[in-house]
Amino acid sequence: MRTHEQSKETTTGPAVSAVPAAGNRSPNGPAAATTTGPAHTAPGAGRDTGRGAGRDTGVTVTADGLPAWLDPVADAARTVEPDQLSRFLPPESGAGRQSAVLVLFGEGGRGPELLLMERSGSLRSHAGQPSFPGGSLDPEDGDPATTGPLRAALREAQEETGLDPRGVQLFGVLPRLYIPVSGFVVTPVLGWWHSPSPVGVVDPGETARVFTVPVADLTDPANRATAVHPSGHRGPAFLVESALVWGFTAGVIDRILHFAGWERPWDTARQVPLDWRA
Numbered sequence: 001m002r003t004h005e006q007s008k009e010t011t012t013g014p015a016v017s018a019v020p021a022a023g024n025r026s027p028n029g030p031a032a033a034t035t036t037g038p039a040h041t042a043p044g045a046g047r048d049t050g051r052g053a054g055r056d057t058g059v060t061v062t063a064d065g066l067p068a069w070l071d072p073v074a075d076a077a078r079t080v081e082p083d084q085l086s087r088f089l090p091p092e093s094g095a096g097r098q099s100a101v102l103v104l105f106g107e108g109g110r111g112p113e114l115l116l117m118e119r120s121g122s123l124r125s126h127a128g129q130p131s132f133p134g135g136s137l138d139p140e141d142g143d144p145a146t147t148g149p150l151r152a153a154l155r156e157a158q159e160e161t162g163l164d165p166r167g168v169q170l171f172g173v174l175p176r177l178y179i180p181v182s183g184f185v186v187t188p189v190l191g192w193w194h195s196p197s198p199v200g201v202v203d204p205g206e207t208a209r210v211f212t213v214p215v216a217d218l219t220d221p222a223n224r225a226t227a228v229h230p231s232g233h234r235g236p237a238f239l240v241e242s243a244l245v246w247g248f249t250a251g252v253i254d255r256i257l258h259f260a261g262w263e264r265p266w267d268t269a270r271q272v273p274l275d276w277r278a
Helices: 067-081 148-161 215-219 247-258
Strands: 097-108 111-119 135-136 168-171 177-179 184-193 207-214 224-228 235-240 243-245 271-273
Touching: 067 168, 067 184, 067 247, 097 148, 097 207, 097 247, 111 148, 111 243, 135 148, 148 168, 148 184, 148 207, 177 215, 177 247, 215 235, 215 247, 224 243, 235 247, 243 247
Parallel strands: 097 184, 224 271
Antiparallel strands: 097 111, 097 135, 111 207, 168 184, 177 184, 224 235, 235 243
16 A cells, blocks of 8 residues: 555544444445445536546446445545535645545454554554555546546555455445645545455555454444544544554544444543654
8 A cells, every 4th residue: 555644634533422332234235336425526616517437437426225323424435525525625736646546434353454564574664553544546547537536446455455345335435535745635435345355465565464343343432533643633532453553544534424323422532642753
């Protein structure tokens, strides 16, 4: 994964409700329908009419057939504004390296869960940092303003974790965000893992491990803290699965929990210090 630098933002917000229960999937199952929900426009151009992603090729975005517990996430993706997710937005000039991450939800033994990976400890930057699968758009991924981020998110997830994209239903696209320290413009693509496939480390030089985190653990106040970097960056963090999730990844998770109504009250004064290598 080559895009995950710290997002340098602080967002927490009030608690809304408890974690959802799994097992209430729609009997219709995942639908391979035409796209619904917003696809966000090119960097700095704001939001489009919501009919771009998936329209011109086989890759599609649809919320049809999702399990009921994912409905709040799909609803949030249709309405959330970029500045509600981050104060760092893509430059109006269009500058920035286009990339995408796959925010993949599944159902495990403990209910709803999220797929994450941990960067290799040998990498020059952000070694050992947990992240979503994802990376930069390649030319073959297509138009960055429409289907490019969808293809890139699935392709990178397959390359990094061995995930079978056929088992994933894309159901939403969050607004593009910007990581100033690296110049990446990142599109978070939301997925429902309706048919789980085996996952694991594909390239040890890039990925140290692949793991899932129960949403119940992410919403548990005992697992939440504020990460403090020596540079002055402060942002949400999660201590789960023997990992400290912070930076861009934690910021996106934090906002999803908030706008989906899953967030629980937690102690924002609890701090976890980072060092300069983070």
